[in-house]
Amino acid sequence: MAKRRERAPRQADVARLAGVSQSAVSKVIAGGAEATRIPENTRRKVMAAVRELGYVPNMSARSLRNKRNKLLGVHTFEPVFPHARESFFFEFLLGIEERAEELGYDLVLFTSTGASDGRRRVYRDGVNRLNIADGSVLLGAVTDKGDLARLASEGYPFVHIGRREVPGAEFPCVVPDYFSVTGEIVAMLAEQGHHHLAYLRATFGLEPYEDRRRGYVEAVARLGLEDRSPGARGESGLTTEWIEELIRGPETAVVAESLPLADLLAAELRIRGLRIPRDLSVVVLEDLTPEVTTPWVALQIPRVHIGRTAIDALVEVLEDPDGAGQSIVVPCSVVSGTTVAPVPR
Template sequence: MTAPSPRPRSARQSDVARIAGVSQSAVSRVISGDAARIPAETRRRIHDAIAELGYVPNPVARNLRGARTRLLGVHTFEPLFPNAREGFYVEFLLGIEQRAEETGHDLVLFSSTGDGAGGRRIYRDETNRLRIADGSVLLGVSPDRAELARLWHEGYPFIHIGRRDVPGAPIPCVIPDYSGAAAGIVERLHGLGHRRLAYLRDSIDVEPYEDRRAGYADAVTRLGVVDRSPGFVSGTAGVPDEVVSALADGTCTAAVAESERVAAELRARLTDRGVRIPEDVSVAVLEDTSAADVGWDDLRIPRQEIGRIAVERLIDMVSDPAAPRESTYVACEAMPGETVAGVREDRR
């Protein structure tokens, strides 16, 4: 019986260096993109040798040696496929992809680090699996803030899209300015004559909603607007009966809802009472409702821009590990729609 032929050995950097007639360090610098001081003719010989041998760099091995791979990770704490949260994350991903391509980086999507209970984790078997990439963009709501603290203390370069407060670890974030947008919506209502508002909370209690509430509260106080609704005073979630009644009888002339879901419930209940939006009362929503059937007055998050900024900040961290890792705020826009109008004369 004839013994099987041995498998051919994969080409190595040393082989490329031998054929090109250069040092292995020169080959490594060309492959890593750090070839500014290497003559053009030398770079050409190296590329010719790479093509002749079919050499493919091993990014994992390069990472273990401390070299940059020019791979950027995207880790998601929530499922992206087929269309998580009605495609909320898609625009972020488009911005991330665009800027990565423009800067000569490839992307690695980390989406299989499940914990067996529906959550997604960064560490498995005490190993940070993101280290295959030079740094990573994190998306979604982490089920374990201690993981984020550990990642920060290890010094691994990462940036989180959305504000996250992690005790003992001021992690860098790219933060949509929900507070400023919420204040802008209150200012618009005030400019149309509304002085008695109601605030409708969703049941979600994470930092982006805290920012909405803070912006709304600051604007209400600053402008002297009256709001005694349960959502504003006691933090009650949903659409309380007293708010529906106050809007129906003119005690309040406008409502600000944290989410399209809550706004839709309010609309249905007002319709049952014969109250029209915006003819009788105005309603604005503190999230992007562009996919909704109703043309709500709302706020818009520049998601592609945020994705691009996240990549730029991440590359800065990778390029200079000693640079400050600070958060960046990005303005959101208060968008006029079809659900806000001036106050009816008999309700002023």
């Protein structure tokens, strides 16, 4: 088994150990006139922490601070053209473009790194094609985690939209808070008298869906609700057997991870003469695109804001390559609709 590689200490680690600000650490390490303005006691603390951690300044990153070409990259792991406006990613791209322009950066969109299996990758023939940009924002559902690990190990500056966990690699993400908004949805159902819920689980195994599931389980337990559905036990999909059991059972509300599952449930209920929300309330844990005509109660991701935040986070990484590069969690909201009704008294 390969030994996990420990990351090199950063200025943030030095500052934490010394009990001083990261700005003070940067000035002490840089030396010169800036260092002389730092109190002697602080300088001693910083240098002691440097020796204890074995910190080595990233000289190549520091030299790049003043040699950037003001060009930021955007890499999508799925195609976004020619139907970008209808794409889930369109509003992310709007926010990215708006904020980059405000900060005086140009953008380059990487769209031609597709492999023979249809997946888009950063590397081609072993070469990181993003290197023409100072740093890049990466986004997409089917992220290549091997690429993320390699980018992180090489020190290439990037920010990922959406939470991604890669063993042995640390990098900043801008994360929609699916955990909290799912809890809000469950609480909203409870307030309307729904105490017996069912969960429709999609087949996706990605981190954003893991966050939804954790939020659901936590809220159901915290509020003392009941869920006996296959989805709550980790089973995906919607079977005829479960639909029949759902109709006969005590459940009054369903939380569906995806729009296709909600649509399938609605169609099966109509066949049996049942209606949403008269007979069953339904919520969708997806951010629905404008062409969806059914007014589902659903969650909403502030995609333009997230795109803007990703650019700010990337520029912060470029300005301080030795910084911690912390991930940012962005709140989501609940979209009102007509698919939830109070339980009759």
